[in-house]
Amino acid sequence: MSKVEIYDPAMCCSTGVCGPGVDPELLRVSAMLNVLESEGKKILRYGLSEDPMAFVMSKTVNDLILNEGVEVLPVTLVDGEVKKKKGYPSNTELATWVGLSEEELLKLVVKAQMASVINN
Template sequence: MAEINIYETTLNHNGEQGIIDFDVLLKAFQNAGITINVFNIWDNPSLMTEVRPVEQVLLQEGVEAMPITVVGGEIWKKGAYPDYNELMKWSAKTE
């Protein structure tokens, strides 16, 4: 199973329905035993520079490109949270 990491900023958490939906979806996947890691830029800013693809997007596009989804070390989505179908497909991907 490929590692799924989502890099976000708290600026995205303003009660929008899409964010609430993603939080519910995330909990459902975690309850099913699928690991999806979520990292917040403000909680650990140095982590964003340790992950080269994320660092490059942030340098070129800024935090407006967040959230950034990385699957198996590669960026698979940016600017929006993944949906159910994407997470199902990506969680089945083998490295």
Template sequence: MPTIHIYEAALCCDTGVCGVDVDQSLVTVTADVRSLQELGADITRHNLANDPTAFTGDETVRAFMHTVGSKGLPLTVVDGVTVATGAYPTKEALHDLAGLGTPATTSAERLDLGLTQKTAGGCCGGTGCC
């Protein structure tokens, strides 16, 4: 099975539900990655703020950061090959990249992951950061 790494800009919250502005792309990619992991896919997200060594330890990512910088993130790499930059791949694209075919998860199933339920009172105990 292919190994997928998603390298993201510095974020305090990977779910997208921190603070007052919800980032729907983060909510979506969080649900998509969790869904793929549950199916056995080898997929990992790396946040520049929390996992900087992942950015320096991979030559593909290091070269990308040197050339484009963090403004080009997110960066998606599959088995050492860059497959997407500047935006998160869709759920369908991630399934294809993982070799899993077409996804069956509906938007209603995304709600079951609890990703949109943390908005009341903020997430992470009110610190504003997940």
């Protein structure tokens, strides 16, 4: 099973989905990652503000920041290999990297939404 790591730029909180002006892209990514994590997929997310040592400890990410600046963030690694820079992965990319089809991922999202409605 692949390990997906997302290195976020500095944000106000660990997910960036707080405050009065929530970025819909951050909301989408956060929701997708939560669904994948709940299915046992290996997803790690590091925030520059919350976990700066993760950026230092990853030679790949550290080198990217030194060579391209923090503007390179967010960066996504899959099994240690850079798959995306300067933007968040699409639903299709996330699904592919964890061994699902986009349709399977969307079914999981609907399932999570239904469970949330039932539990509330």
